[in-house]
Amino acid sequence: xxxxxxxxxxxxxxxxxxxxxxxxxxxxxxxxxxxxxxxxxxxxxxxxxxxxxxxxxxxxxxxxxxxxxxxxxxxxxxxxxxxxxxxxxxxxxxxxxxxxxxxxxxxxxxxxxxxx
Amino acid sequence: xxxxxxxxxxxxxxxxxxxxxxxxxxxxxxxxxxxxxxxxxxxxxxxxxxxxxxxxxxxxxxxxxxxxxxxxxxxxxxxxxxxxxxxxxxxxxxxxxxxxxxxxxxxxxxxxxx
Numbered sequence: 003x004x005x006x007x008x009x010x011x012x013x014x015x016x017x018x019x020x021x022x023x024x025x026x027x028x029x030x031x032x033x034x035x036x037x038x039x040x041x042x043x044x045x046x047x048x049x050x051x052x053x054x055x056x057x058x059x060x061x062x063x064x065x066x067x068x069x070x071x072x073x074x075x076x077x078x079x080x081x082x083x084x085x086x087x088x089x090x091x092x093x094x095x096x097x098x099x100x101x102x103x104x105x106x107x108x109x110x111x112x113x114x115x116x117x118x
Numbered sequence: 119x120x121x122x123x124x125x126x127x128x129x130x131x132x133x134x135x136x137x138x139x140x141x142x143x144x145x146x147x148x149x150x151x152x153x154x155x156x157x158x159x160x161x162x163x164x165x166x167x168x169x170x171x172x173x174x175x176x177x178x179x180x181x182x183x184x185x186x187x188x189x190x191x192x193x194x195x196x197x198x199x200x201x202x203x204x205x206x207x208x209x210x211x212x213x214x215x216x217x218x219x220x221x222x223x224x225x226x227x228x229x230x231x232x
Contacts (some may be wrong), residue, residue, distance in 0.1 A: 006161070033199070035220070044224035045207060058219050093161055106152055107220055109161035 008094050015084055015117055025094030034077045034100035035107065036053035036069065038090040043089070045082045045093070052098075054081045055064065084117045091115075097099045120145045122208050122223035130229045131198055139193040139226045141182075141208035149210040151175075151184050151191040156205045156225070165193075165206070203230045 007026045013094050027034050036048040049059045049069055056069065068080045077096075081088055091114050095107040125140040140156065143154040150169045166175030171186035179193045191208060208223040 037222075045222040047219060047221065050219060095162075106154075106164040106167055107162070109154075109163070111159070111161045 006094055006096055006108050007108035008092075010112050010113060012110065012114045015115070017086055017117055018083050021081050021084055021115065022064045023081075023092050023094075023115070025077045025079075025110055026075055027077055027094065027096030028108055029075070031096035031108070033057075033096060033105075034069075034071070035095040036099075037093045037095065039093065039112075040090045048079070078081070081115075084115075086117050089115055089117045119207070120149070120210060120212060121208055122137045122220040122221055124208050124223035124226050127205075127225070127227035128229050129226060130231065132231050134197045136228075137193070137195040137198045137228065139204075139206055139208075141191045141193065141223060143188065143191065143208070143210050145189075145210055145212050147212045149212045151182070153180070153182055153183075153191070153193050153208040154209060154222075156174055156207065158204070160200050162207060163198070192215040198230045200227070200232055205221070205226055 009024045013021055018053050034051040038048055039045045047060050049063045050057045055094055066082045069077050091112045093112045094110045097105040097107045122143045135141050149159050152167045155165045155183040156162045165180055168175040168178040169183035171184055174181055174183045182191050182193045184191055205225045207225045211220045
C-alpha cells in the first residue's frame, strides 16, 4: 500500500537556525497537510495545501513558516528561525481522491524536531 | 469553529476488558467523523470512519456510531488485547471555503495489561 514518507526522522537544530522538513505524499493525492504534536499534547493543524497554494493555515503558522511543493512530488515545511517552542513532532499527511470531505488522511511517521 | 473533546487518559485496562473512549464534537456544517490510532513511534493511522448520522464505523473489533443528536462518536471494543495499547484520536472533517480541515482531539492513551 502506498505511504507518506518523511525525512529526516529526527532533526536537532540550534535556536535561530532554519530547518526544512521533507515529505513525499502519496502520488495521486490532491490535498497536503502539516500537523504538529508537542510531546504528550494534541495534534495541531498547521497548514493545508491544494492546487499549488495554501488553502488554510492556523494561527500557529506565522511568518516563520512556509511550505512548498517544488517538484510535484516533495512537500516541504520550512521554519525560518527556529525557537525552543518549535520542538515537536511534525507530521505530514495527504488525502484526496475525489470527495476529500470523506477521505481520511494518510500520515507519515513524523519528524521529531528538537531545538536547543 | 470546529472542536473535538475526548476523555482524558490514560485508560488502563486488563486484557479482554470492555473499552469505551468518549468523543464529542462541535462543528459547523455536517462533519465526517474519524478515529485514528497512533502506535508508539509511528504516525496516525485511520481506524474507522462514519460519514452520516447513525452510520457505524468498524474495524479490527472497534466500533463507533455517529450520533448527531448527542454530537458524539464514542469508540468501543468488546475485548481489548495488549496489542491495542496505543493513543486514539477522534477527529472530524468539514468543508470550509472549499478546503477540508480535519480537526483532532487531544488523544486518549490506552494501556492494556496482560
